[in-house]
Amino acid sequence: MLKHTTQVVAVFNVEERKAHGYICEKAVSHSRKWRCNDNIKLRGIPSEISQIILNDFCVDDYLTGASSISKAINLRDELIRQLNNNGFELDKWTSNNSNLLKNIPNPNENSIYSLDMSDKKINWDDDLSVEIKNKWINYINDLISVNNLSIPRWLQCDDETREIEINGFSDASCIAYGACVYLTCTKRDGSRTSRLVCAKSRVAPLKMLSIPRLELCAAVLLSKLIKKFVPSLRIKIERTFLWTNSKVVLSWIASEVSRWKTLVANRVGEIHNLTLGYSWGMGIC
DSSP: OGGGOOEEEEEOOEEEOOTTOHHHHHHHHHHHHHHTOTTOOOTTSOHHHHHHHHHSEETTEEEEEESSHHHHHHHHHHHHHHHHHTTEEEOSEEESSGGGGTTOSSBOOOOOOOOOOGGGTOOTTSOOOHHHHHHHHHHHHHHGGGGGOOOOOOOOOSTTEEEEEEEEEEEEOSSEEEEEEEEEEEETTSOEEEEEEEEEEEEOOSSOOOHHHHHHHHHHHHHHHHHHHHHHHOSOOSEEEEEESOHHHHHHHTSOGGGSOHHHHHHHHHHHHHTTTOEEEEOOO
C-alpha cells in the first residue's frame, strides 16, 4: 500500500544553462546563510519547492520523496519547471518507481565502481595477475545481486508514532571502515520499527594505521553522518545514541583532547564538536 512506502525521486547533476538565473546567482554566495534560516524563501518560487531547493540539494545532487506516486510526479514536474525558469536543467534521474521516470530526459546511467589497486603499484598498461583478474571477475558477477537488494525508504514516522530514536554505529577493519545510522519509531501500541537512514564507508589509508585508529576514523565518519543527515530529517528526535565496538576509542572520546598525540587529538576534537550532547557507548557492530 502506498501509505507504507515512500516514492523516492533522485536526480544527479543539475546543469547550469545561464549564469544570470536568480537561483544560480544567489546559490553560490548565500547557500550557507539560507541553510541557517528555515523560514527563508526563494523569490517567486512556491514555499514547498523553495524549502526543497534549500534543504534537499547537496551541491548539484538532489534527493527527496513523497507519500504517493501522484504527489511525487507533481513535485518532480514543479521542480523541473521552477529550476528551468531560473537557468538549471535537471538530468540523470533515478527512482524506486518507474512511473516517476516517464516523460523526462536522460535516465540515470549506471556507474561501475573501480577497485583501488594503487598499493600494488600496477601501471595502467600492465598485465594483471590471475589473482587480480579473478577478483575483478567475481566483483562484476556479484554486481548482479545488487538487483535483489531492497531497502525500505519510508521511516514509518506517522501520527501513530510516540517517540523517535536514532542509533548510529561505526566499525573498522584493516582494509576499510564505515558507519551507518538507523531510525527507530515506537508506536502508541508499543510496537517498534527500525529503518536504515544512511551509511558510508571508506577504504583504509595506504599508510598503515592501527585498528584502534581506524576505529577512531570510523567514529569521525559516524559523527559527520549524524551532523549532516539527522537535521535534514526535520522530525523531532527524542534520543540519539552512538555506538563503537572499540573500548580504546571510547576512552579517547571520554577524555580531554590535550591528553593525546596530534592524530588522535584532532579526530577526538572533531568528534566532540560534531556530537556535542550525544551519548557514546560500547556496541556490537
